[in-house]
Amino acid sequence: MKDFKKITLTWIIIILFLIIIIVLYNRMDNQYTEPGEDAPIPSELHPIVEENKVILLDRATDINIDLVITEGMRSFSRQNKLYNQGRSGTGNIVTYAKAGESYHNYGLAIDYALRNSDGKIIWDIHYDGNNNGKADWFEVAQVAKELGFEWGGDFKDFKDYPHLQMTFDLSINQLQRGLRPVIEEADQ
Template sequence: MKFTKKIAAAASFAAVLLLVWRALGYPGLDYREDAPLPTGLHPVVREQATELIRIAADKGIRIQLVEDFRSFEAQNQLYAKGRTEPGSIVTYAQGGESYHNYGLAVDFALKSKNGNLIWDQKVDMNGNGKTDWEEVATIAKSLGFEWGGDWENFKDYPHLQMTFGLSIRDLQMGKRPPDSQ
């Protein structure tokens, strides 16, 4: 019986500490539950994406950003494709579950000389024996991006993201990266 009372007392004490910690705004954690949602691409992501386009062009590879910031509503519309709307499944992330929703991701495509977008993963427009997608991914990673083509379960070759060490859960809870690295 004494052991049960000690456990109950410890649990009560922990609950009180948790309530106090929450009332104080979770000291030690760098997020706010009321942090506003971004409305555009994060400035560092924008700057590095612009640099990616420049470096790729210097190597003879033309790329175009085809997507960057995406609202929760737009994300949900994309998620519906292949499920409740016609088309193929292109994402497994609903609104609030994608780095695009927080301005931390971009999608790119290769671009031909006549301006057509190229989705062929094996193309080598600059003729150096390396696929242009792999070359762009290597450049992007050197600039701090993570590449969706490296993912194990769902390869997303056009996708590049900068997480700043934040998980989707962190972002959902209101934590935001600084405006510069």
Template sequence: MKIIKSLLTILLLIGSGVIILTIANHYMPSSSFFEREEVPPPNSLHSTVREAKDTLIARSAQKGIEVVITDGHRTDQEQNELYERGRSKEGQVVTNVAGGESYHNYGLAIDFALKLDNGDIVWDMERDDNANGKADWMEVVSIAKDLGFQWGGDWTSFKDYPHLQMNFGLSIRELKYGERPDTGEYAAE
């Protein structure tokens, strides 16, 4: 009887869609159960991403390709500034997501480019400066995928060719609500 007294009963009319649910009130979550709060994102790259980034640079160099990481962790403000390009600010659209909606904001993504011998930074997907008959860009992408990165060039809608990310099976929504990858720690870039 004590159990019955500690139960909370919610009635929903069966005939008009009401069902009777009985829930133990001591198991009942707080009122904020359905109102999840966003958790501030980390402020650096995840260590697994950082290590893979360093390995990507080293393995690419072994093939005669100099990779430059043009972006890593981004704050929401930095993401919003990029989002405004081609919209409320001049320039070409470079992202389809605002602050808090990018894996960059959670330290799980990097962007890369190629560095030429003269120091110029390029986003040329067809260059073959190491003269092996393969586009340097795609060689870097192949190395990145071997390291566990997902490539934005594989996306079906907005292609983001410089973008590499590791989402660890977590959605942006899960990250917003505080879920974090189990492996590694966040570390300075």
């Protein structure tokens, strides 16, 4: 009888212990399940990026800079094609990002260039088409930064002068896991 009580007590302790472990495990799991996970890949620029792209074009026009947006939303397959360029394919290396590793793949980045007086698209960062003594390229970067873009010319490792992005404090890793920027509805 005494043995039976001991065995029962032991089992109760084991079962309670298991329940505690299961509860703790679920709690931990929830901690890493963030809202927006498994969200689909967007098919166009994020509305806030799109809005600021238009403002940037307007502001450039205001200061007599002929600005061209050469790239925006970029699909995974196009990203891989670009990645292969200069690696398994011909040409120069143009990106260090594979599919899913660029803010372009989530509609959060744009690239720009300039159009010169002959109507040609140029990537000359020293060009001063509006003749104000300042390189147009840097003037655009400055305006873009005021609008909230991060400029690739400020990157430490790999300078990406045409590149502008809005990360909304999300890392590529988080975007790959399915997190997306939250669009806050403004009360108007």
